[in-house]
Amino acid sequence: MSITFKNVDFIYSPDTPFSYHALKGVDLDIPEGSFTALIGHTGSGKSTLIQHINALLLPSSGEVRVDDFIITATDKPSVLKPLRQKAGLVFQFPEYQLFEETIARDIMFGPVNFGMPEDEARAVAAKTLEMVGLNDTYMERSPFEISGGQKRRVAIAGILAMDPDILVLDEPTAGLDPQGAKEMLRLFKSLQKSGKTIIMVSHDMNQVLEYCDHVVVMNKGRIERNCSIDELFKEKDYLSSLSIDLPVITAFINDLNSQGFHLDHDIKDIETLVKAIGGELHE
Amino acid sequence: MNSMVFGRYLPVDSFVHRLDPRLKIGALLALLITVFFDAGFLGYALIGLFVVVALILTKIPAKMVVQAVKPMLIMLLFLSVFNLIFLHTGKLVAKVGPLSIYSGAIFQTIYISIRLVLIVSLTTILTASTKPLDMTLGLEHLLSPLKVIKFPVHEVAMMISIALRFIPTLVEEAQRIMKAQASRGVDFNEGTFKEKVFAIVSLIIPLFISAFQKADDLANAMESRNYNPEARRTRYHQLHWRLADSFVLGLIVLLCGTIIVMSIVL
Numbered sequence: 001m002s003i004t005f006k007n008v009d010f011i012y013s014p015d016t017p018f019s020y021h022a023l024k025g026v027d028l029d030i031p032e033g034s035f036t037a038l039i040g041h042t043g044s045g046k047s048t049l050i051q052h053i054n055a056l057l058l059p060s061s062g063e064v065r066v067d068d069f070i071i072t073a074t075d076k077p078s079v080l081k082p083l084r085q086k087a088g089l090v091f092q093f094p095e096y097q098l099f100e101e102t103i104a105r106d107i108m109f110g111p112v113n114f115g116m117p118e119d120e121a122r123a124v125a126a127k128t129l130e131m132v133g134l135n136d137t138y139m140e141r142s143p144f145e146i147s148g149g150q151k152r153r154v155a156i157a158g159i160l161a162m163d164p165d166i167l168v169l170d171e172p173t174a175g176l177d178p179q180g181a182k183e184m185l186r187l188f189k190s191l192q193k194s195g196k197t198i199i200m201v202s203h204d205m206n207q208v209l210e211y212c213d214h215v216v217v218m219n220k221g222r223i224e225r226n227c228s229i230d231e232l233f234k235e236k237d238y239l240s241s242l243s244i245d246l247p248v249i250t251a252f253i254n255d256l257n258s259q260g261f262h263l264d265h266d267i268k269d270i271e272t273l274v275k276a277i278g279g280e281l282h283e
Numbered sequence: 284m285n286s287m288v289f290g291r292y293l294p295v296d297s298f299v300h301r302l303d304p305r306l307k308i309g310a311l312l313a314l315l316i317t318v319f320f321d322a323g324f325l326g327y328a329l330i331g332l333f334v335v336v337a338l339i340l341t342k343i344p345a346k347m348v349v350q351a352v353k354p355m356l357i358m359l360l361f362l363s364v365f366n367l368i369f370l371h372t373g374k375l376v377a378k379v380g381p382l383s384i385y386s387g388a389i390f391q392t393i394y395i396s397i398r399l400v401l402i403v404s405l406t407t408i409l410t411a412s413t414k415p416l417d418m419t420l421g422l423e424h425l426l427s428p429l430k431v432i433k434f435p436v437h438e439v440a441m442m443i444s445i446a447l448r449f450i451p452t453l454v455e456e457a458q459r460i461m462k463a464q465a466s467r468g469v470d471f472n473e474g475t476f477k478e479k480v481f482a483i484v485s486l487i488i489p490l491f492i493s494a495f496q497k498a499d500d501l502a503n504a505m506e507s508r509n510y511n512p513e514a515r516r517t518r519y520h521q522l523h524w525r526l527a528d529s530f531v532l533g534l535i536v537l538l539c540g541t542i543i544v545m546s547i548v549l
């Protein structure tokens with residue numbers, strides 16, 4: 001399930017006075033099985049880019065390859081329908097897509113659309129509902145009478161129920177409480193460990209450091225970096241030119257090192273950091 | 284839906300953009316009425332010339348006019364076919380099998396086509412050159428004499444401006460929801476009747492919920508600012524009638540007058 005962009009350009013409303021060139025010469029390889037972060041300013045083209053992965057948008061020129069699917073400007077959307085099951089896309093604020101009478105029916109909606117029999121889909125719905133941290137008493141409740149955070153979980157379950165090999169998430173934790181955000185991210189991490197490729201748009205560098213292993217930086221419709229997390233956070237000046245803050249831990253390590261410590265840049269969690277500091281103090 | 288251009292504001296600066304919205308709304312109304320006076324081809328040539336000059340002065344690209352007219356083509360085709368089959372005035376021009384085509388029908392068809400293109404072009408000039416908020420402000424001014432008969436001019440203008448303000452938002456929202464449901468395997472283009480109904484339901488329900496939510500939020504925001512439609516208010520944004528407006532007004536009165544007189548005399 002590899003994803004490759006080859007010289008992709010995308011123009012919104014071409015040939016009108018309102019046209020907007022949103023992607024410019026995008027070349028990109030997303031490693032299979034990675035947890036890739038997509039970062040960049042608002043308006044840099046992140047949401048536009050990810051909608052190419054399940055062919056909601058077709059490139060104006062260039063081509064996108066997802067596994068055996070080749071997506072070009074002239075493809076018919078109906079030919080690409082099976083791709084939508086393989087690459088599940090969770091939009092920003094996906095709670096607005098809920099519409100069924102019960103939560104169970106809403107989660108089943110995707111799998112049934114892709115041809116799964118109803119009873120099987122119901123079992124899958126129960127399983128995914130549990131994965132997102134809601135017990136089965138929620139199955140028969142209306143999706144409109146639960147809290148915003150719970151709606152988000154149900155909407156994400158609706159995509160997970162399709163069992164996609166690639167999971168694309170557009171700012172999945174925006175507006176969630178820290179505890180809820182953590183639970184969601186742990187779920188995505190465990191899905192990666194089970195072999196799925198995860199692509200996540202995020203503005204929170206602490207999340208990126210803790211959960212992702214690969215990062216793509218977009219700026220004004222172009223890809224500016226495509227590297228590992230460790231490499232990106234070494235580029236202090238570049239990040240500050242984009243006014244992206246370093247993760248708290250990395251910033252702290254930098255501060256300590258400028259005061260004479262020799263800590264490893266790649267440390268990602270507090271426990272390791274505490275041990276490393278303790279070790280240096282002992283010497 | 285992305286390429287919907289009819290009724291959209293074109294954010295450029297031009298002579299027509301700077302004209303007073305009251306003038307533009309009034310002129311559109313007068314011209315729309317005038318288009319239905321039959322002053323022969325000369326009359327339409329006059330209005331046509333006026334429209335072409337106005338389009339150029341508004342800096343509307345030819346492409347945009349074509350795209351605005353395009354959706355009307357089907358209607359036009361329909362009307363033409365009906366006209367050609369059923370209208371039997373004038374001289375018999377041709378006989379194709381059981382069909383007889385008369386000169387009156389041909390003229391009528393050409394007239395209707397010209398009228399439609401003129402109407403669409405005129406409306407496009409107004410909407411492309413006038414911001415929605417200016418439009419309602421102008422409308423409120425034009426309707427203000429109705430206050431005498433207790434017509435709620437301000438409320439109506441407010442409602443229209445809110446409705447106009449939310450059209451693009453709702454279109455955007457609808458596109459977003461369609462994409463989200465397409466990601467869950469909904470096919471909005473193909474499928475059986477039952478699948479199509481389901482597709483529409485999966486769009487309409489979230490759209491309604493979000494529209495009601497937005498209306499509720501807006502109402503709360505207005506109330507928390509103590510909005511009272513009956514309060515006397517001054518305006519930050521004032522309309523200014525300039526010399527150019529008087530000049531254009533004169534021109535339009537002259538044009539409409541000429542055509543109406545021509546249609547009566549001829």
Ligand SMILES: Nc1ncnc2c1ncn2[C@@H]1O[C@H](COP(=O)(O)OP(=O)(O)O)[C@@H](O)[C@H]1O
Pocket residue numbers: 012013020022040041042043044045046047048049
């Ligand atoms: N439907 C659309 N029509 C026209 N322009 C759009 C549309 N969607 C997004 N854009 C423009 O494309 C650019 C990139 O948008 P987007 O991909 O949503 O950025 P991001 O997700 O990085 O914030 C923005 O400048 C935005 O205004």
Ligand SMILES: [Mg+2]
Pocket residue numbers: 046047092170
């Ligand atoms: Mg976005």
